[in-house]
Amino acid sequence: MDCVPLRYSRNVQALSGVESQSLHTKKVCVVGLGGLGGYLVETLARIGVLHITAVDYDVFEDNNLNRQIFSTELLLGRPKTEGAAIRIGQVNSSVVLKTITEKLVADNAAEILRGHDCVVDALDNIPARLLLQEACEELNTPLVHGSIAGWYGQVAAIFPGDRLLNKIYKNAGVTGKGVEKQLGNLPFTASVVASIQAAQTVKILCGRKVLRGALIQIDLLNMELDTIRFDQK
Numbered sequence: 001m002d003c004v005p006l007r008y009s010r011n012v013q014a015l016s017g018v019e020s021q022s023l024h025t026k027k028v029c030v031v032g033l034g035g036l037g038g039y040l041v042e043t044l045a046r047i048g049v050l051h052i053t054a055v056d057y058d059v060f061e062d063n064n065l066n067r068q069i070f071s072t073e074l075l076l077g078r079p080k081t082e083g084a085a086i087r088i089g090q091v092n093s094s095v096v097l098k099t100i101t102e103k104l105v106a107d108n109a110a111e112i113l114r115g116h117d118c119v120v121d122a123l124d125n126i127p128a129r130l131l132l133q134e135a136c137e138e139l140n141t142p143l144v145h146g147s148i149a150g151w152y153g154q155v156a157a158i159f160p161g162d163r164l165l166n167k168i169y170k171n172a173g174v175t176g177k178g179v180e181k182q183l184g185n186l187p188f189t190a191s192v193v194a195s196i197q198a199a200q201t202v203k204i205l206c207g208r209k210v211l212r213g214a215l216i217q218i219d220l221l222n223m224e225l226d227t228i229r230f231d232q233k
Contacts, residue, residue: 004017004020004021007048007092008020008047008048011047011048015047015202015206019206020048022205022206023047023048023049023050023202023205023206024048024049024050025050025051026049026051026117026118026205027051027052027115027116027117028044028049028051028052028116028117028118028119028120028201028205029052029053029055029112029113029116029118029119029120030044030052030053030054030055030119030120030122031055031056031104031112031119031120031121031122031123031132032055032056032121032122032123032124033054033055033056033068033070033080033081033083033084033122034056034058034064034067034068034080035067035068035122035148035185035187035189035190035194036122036146036147036148036190036193036194036197037054037056037080037120037122037194038069038070038071038083038084038087038194039069039190039191039194039195039198040120040122040194040197040198040201041070041084041088041097042069042070042087042088042091043194043195043198044201044202045088045091045092045095045097046091046092047198047202049095049202049205050092050094050095050096051095051096051098052088052095052096052097053097053098053099053100053112053116054081054084054097054098054100055081055099055100055102055104055112056079056080056084056100056101057079057101057102057103058079058080059077059078059079059080060072060075060076060077060078060079060080060083061076061077062076066185066186066187067185067186067187067190068080068190069087069191070083070084070086070087071083079101081099081100082099084097084099085097085099100112104128104131104132104135105131106131106135109131109132109134109135110135110138110139113132113135113136113139113141114139116141117141117142117204117205118141118142118143118144118201118204118205119132119136119141119142119143119144120143120144120146120201121133121143121144121145121146121147122146122194123147124147126169129145129147129165129169130165130166130169133145133158133163133164133165133166136158136160137160137161137163140160141160142157142158142159142160142204143157143158143159144156144157144158144197144200144201144204145157145158145164145165145168145197146193146194146196146197147193148185148189148190148193149182149183149184149185150183150184150186150189150221151183151186151189151219151220151221152183152189152217152218152219152220152221153189153192153193153196153217153218153220154168154193154215154216154217154218155193155196155197155200155215155216155218156168156214156215156216157200157204157210157211157212159212162212162213164213164215164230167230168215168230186220188220189218192218192220193218196216196218211227213229213230213231214227214228214229214230215227215228215230
C-alpha cells in the first residue's frame, strides 16, 4: 500500500507503506516512564504505533527535569503517567494510550503485558528487569532492553528463549540499581539509547531482521559503539 497519510510521509522510503500501515495495528508496552521511557513512548507515537501502554507508578521530582521529556515544573508531584497522557495527546491524538499507574510486580506482570506485540524495558533496576524478562518469556513476547549510566548506555533485543539479561547481569548482582546510581543520568544519553531501543522495536514490529544474542554498548564520551555477542546455546 503506497498511500501514506501526510503525517507519516517522512517515514517513506525508510519504511514501506505496508510497514507504516502495520505499525498502526501493533501494540507496544513501555515499562518505565523515566529518562528512557518518555522518549520511547513519544518516538513510537510519532512513527505511527497507535496502541501504546505506558507503565509507571512514580511521580515527577525536581531531579527528573534534566532528562525526562514528559516532566515539567508544572507537573512536579504528579504521576508520570499523567505527563505521558498530556504529551501524547498533543503529539498524536490518534494514539490509544493506556496508562497504568502501578508498579510492575510478579503478581500483575502477566495481566499488564499480555496482548502486546513487543515490550520495552525502560526500568532503572536489575531485579525489575529480570522480572520483566521472565514475564515476557512466559508470554512469548519479544523484549527490548535498555539502560543508561552517565555517558554510557546499552541496548539488546531479547526474544523468548534467549534469557539474555541473565548473561548480561551474570556478575552484576541483583540487589538494586546498576552503576547509574554512581555515574548519574545525562539527557543526551537517554535520548540516544531510547532512539536505538525504538529502532529495534520498530524492526521487530515490521518483521525486519534484528540483532539477536548481542548487547549494543554505547559510549558517548569517546563516541564508540561496540557489540558484545553472547553464546546462543
